[in-house]
Amino acid sequence: MRGALLGPQQLKVSLGDAVSAIGREGPIALVTCGWQEREDQDEDLPSQLGRKTINLKLYERGEQVLAADKVFAKAHRARQDQLRQIQEFYRLRLERTFDAALAISRKAAGTDLEADELRLSMEQVRRIDQEHLERVSALREAHELQVRPMERPVIAKHREELKKILSNVGILAVAGGHVAVLMNRLRMFGVKDLLNDHALVAWSGGAMVTGERVVLFHESPPEGFGISEVLEQGIGLHSGVLPLPNPRLRLKLDEPLRVGWLSKRYAPDKCVAMDQGDFVQFDGEKWFGEEGTILLKTDGTVGTGWTH
């Protein structure tokens, strides 16, 4: 797949430029379910994208499914509850491990053990991330085996409609919003399997969920110290880059320790910050045209020109 990933679009709109750069003709299918109840407030997007758009209305369709298929709805809620609990336990484990890592790094500072201890701490955090990813994936697979969403009549009917819409467009555009809702709806209707030769334009949360791994991050949240956390595997329409939208609000790029940790923790993926209007393109193998985007490096610095 080829496409473009973009930063937020509220203050600087670059959707039209991204679509032009991809060069694919025809109308665009929209996913705005991350906006939840505001899903249909997409009136600005046709002019911003410079094309006719057709909203897939995945949020509305999802609500219809949950209302019509009570058995599915019950199982869906139960799984969501489990996912929330697992996420909370993972977060607790992560916080304690980070506390330990900080304490050890203070005590080991300046000693021969410093580098080794740092490496061990990082390995522990990466292992916790990986185990969480595997656990969530196993839960999802078990759920799908149990309820077989694609075979349920109400979902199958919506999929047929979606397939028809997607067969008449060349680009799938995924807006940001609530990433868990985006993931749920994209998975509920198996949208990835309905794509053929489509190009992708995804911004902010949309860029995050369409990758291989969804990472939640905010380094100065109101409730205290912000440690990023893995949510789950993404839809997998692009790989190799972990998009970090809106760095001015959410990251502390001037703190080398945080930048270095983030970069090492999610390696080999490249952690790429995308501010308002920034975008980068990909063709399935290479990344290019990264102007404005910022790479977080393992040495704690940031840089541009990372696709060269």
Next chain:
Amino acid sequence: MDPLSELAIEVLKKGPHDGPTIDAFMKSHSFPLVEGGKVTFCFRGQVDGVHLKSWVYGLPNSQPLHHLSDSDLWHLTLDIPPKSRVEYKFEIVRNGNGHWIEDPLNPFRATDPFGANSVVHGEGYSIPEWTQVDPDARPGTLEPWVVKSKAFNDTRGFLVYLPARFRKTRRYPLLFVHDGPDYVRFANLKTVLDNLIHRLEIPDLVVALTGSPNRIGEYADDERHARYVTEEAIPDLEARLPLIGQPRGRCLMGASFGGVASLSTAVRYPGFYGRLLLQSGSFAFSDIGHQNKRGPAFEPVVKFMNRFRENPVLVADKAFISCGMHESLIYENRSLIPMLQTTQLELKYVEARDGHNWENWRDRLREGLSWLFPGPLRMVYE
């Protein structure tokens, strides 16, 4: 403030104290005068004496202002650490009689059920902007609610806050607030909820804003209150509203005696509540016997706290506790923390340079609520 520069009042003291000089001084400053860590309180008038009345634990409750000779100006300079908030009044003495007034030179005032006080903001303190109405934040609604109570053999009415995007198909956490109407009136709780929900810092919450006709009695570890809340009010709310209905979705909150009511209710029903938000709780205790110096209203509190201190048990998963450094209850609250830590409770404890008042409790709401109920901020990337 440059540490070498002289306080404005010291400069004034050196010069002439005639009317025009004082007039010019008053006109060129706002009062109280905040200069670094020093605050100078001033009062102008033909009186026999002026006293600063404040409730800062560790300082005298009453301190005389000094008379600037040959003038009608009274002044007192105190050390007020940065980011402090201090509520106070002046006692004006005329002909041997004193009466209390708000500082006529200070526009800042805080209200509570007993009236109003003047407020001085130490350097670096500002009223948090999330406590003020944000026109972009969609307001939630307040719905009347009535519960028949067998525990009290009467009918209890209160208000229920529903978030702006309330939907019957969703499930919400429940925050059960003691002294709810006072929290709304004096701590801007409704505005705070609207704003924090709008900013995604807390999730959509349903909030029961309850009160009591006899809070001093009912909030002091009264078995009937715990039964009313746990077996009557909350089941009724969970039956008629789309609530999570599990410990992680139930939070008890209260300040002062409301904090005692929250803790004692959770102690009586371990495992039922998952979250506690306790502000300046009146957690009086004694190490020997049940004597206390705070008066008869505290007797049941002391008995409860002494029992709890003997056998601290895990009563919730998470608790946020805050207290003002300027209030005498700081001792009791600080004492509670290590004890709760032994129960494996996930705990966050915060102290503020403030007193036993509603604006202190208001200013801690963001940190407390967002810690107990982290919002979708981490989930939403527009």
